[in-house]
Amino acid sequence: MILAQLTDTHIRSGRQVAYGRVDTCSMLENAITHINNFRPNVEAVIVTGDITDRGELEAFHLFREIINELVPPWYVVPGNHDSRENFLQAFKDCHYLNDSSDFIHYSIEDHPVRLIGFDTTVENKPYGFLTEERLLWLDNCLAEKTQETTILFQHHPPFFTGINHMDVQNLLNGKELIQLLTSHRQVQHVACGHVHRASETCIDGVGISIAPNAAHSTTLDLDPSGPSSFSMDPPAIRIFRVDAEGYLTSHLSYLGSFDGPHPYFSPDGKLVG
Numbered sequence: 045m046i047l048a049q050l051t052d053t054h055i056r057s058g059r060q061v062a063y064g065r066v067d068t069c070s071m072l073e074n075a076i077t078h079i080n081n082f083r084p085n086v087e088a089v090i091v092t093g094d095i096t097d098r099g100e101l102e103a104f105h106l107f108r109e110i111i112n113e114l115v116p117p118w119y120v121v122p123g124n125h126d127s128r129e130n131f132l133q134a135f136k137d138c139h140y141l142n143d144s145s146d147f148i149h150y151s152i153e154d155h156p157v158r159l160i161g162f163d164t165t166v167e168n169k170p171y172g173f174l175t176e177e178r179l180l181w182l183d184n185c186l187a188e189k190t191q192e193t194t195i196l197f198q199h200h201p202p203f204f205t206g207i208n209h210m211d212v213q214n215l216l217n218g219k220e221l222i223q224l225l226t227s228h229r230q231v232q233h234v235a236c237g238h239v240h241r242a243s244e245t246c247i248d249g250v251g252i253s254i255a256p257n258a259a260h261s262t263t264l265d266l267d268p269s270g271p272s273s274f275s276m277d278p279p280a281i282r283i284f285r286v287d288a289e290g291y292l293t294s295h296l297s298y299l300g301s302f303d304g305p306h307p308y309f310s311p312d313g314k315l316v317g
């Protein structure tokens with residue numbers, strides 16, 4: 045199964061640019077074209093929050109207008125920039141969302157891999173936190189199907205990247221999540237967003253990653269006193285491949301046209317000199 049992850053699309057109403065220079069709408073359109081053209085076909089797309097930049101309903105509607113062009117099915121979880129109320133209003137026809145609880149969690153059982161959307165957001169706060177209730181929901185959800193390869197996707201990462209101004213607003217009790225996942229080994233991976241830069245780790249046997257951004261990236265500055273800033277790095281998305289045995293591999297896929305592909309071997313079978 046091939047799965048794509050989009051994250052932190054930060055759409056603004058009226059196609060306004062974000063932060064004075066980032067055309068997030070056009071960059072999302074580029075990412076959608078890229079996914080639609082990817083081969084083998086992408087079977088599903090997960091979108092890990094910060095769908096909008098300011099949470100307005102109009103921006104959610106614009107996101108939907110743009111993402112309607114996506115061929116594979118897509119699933120959304122909220123980020124800290126998304127108003128919960130407007131999120132639920134904009135996606136009310138998405139069969140997997142349930143607005144009767146205080147959080148937006150769900151599991152998708154339609155694919156060879158079980159997908160769990162997990163809500164890490166705290167209303168009006170940039171950081172994430174998991175209450176006992178949310179952890180219990182996840183524990184129960186995972187206990188229902190212990191043999192199915194599962195991917196968890198959420199906005200806030202439960203680990204430190206070394207980019208300090210982002211680390212202070214990640215998932216505050218990430219250790220509790222990781223501890224819970226050590227008892228549910230069918231979870232092959234936790235796919236996160238929020239940081240706007242690709243990063244990967246493995247903690248206590250739990251593989252975790254943050255997706256790159258298809259628009260603006262947080263500057264790679266590992267100086268603890270480094271200022272909050274972004275850079276227009278080459279836009280990219282994350283691709284996951286899960287094989288028949290349930291093993292997961294992750295790739296970065298850069299958006300745009302690049303020189304190639306060029307064959308390694310000439311028609312006579314010799315390595316090109």
Ligand SMILES: [Fe+2]
Nearest residue numbers: 052094238240
């Ligand atoms: Fe973001």
Ligand SMILES: [Fe+2]
Nearest residue numbers: 094123124238
């Ligand atoms: Fe965020």
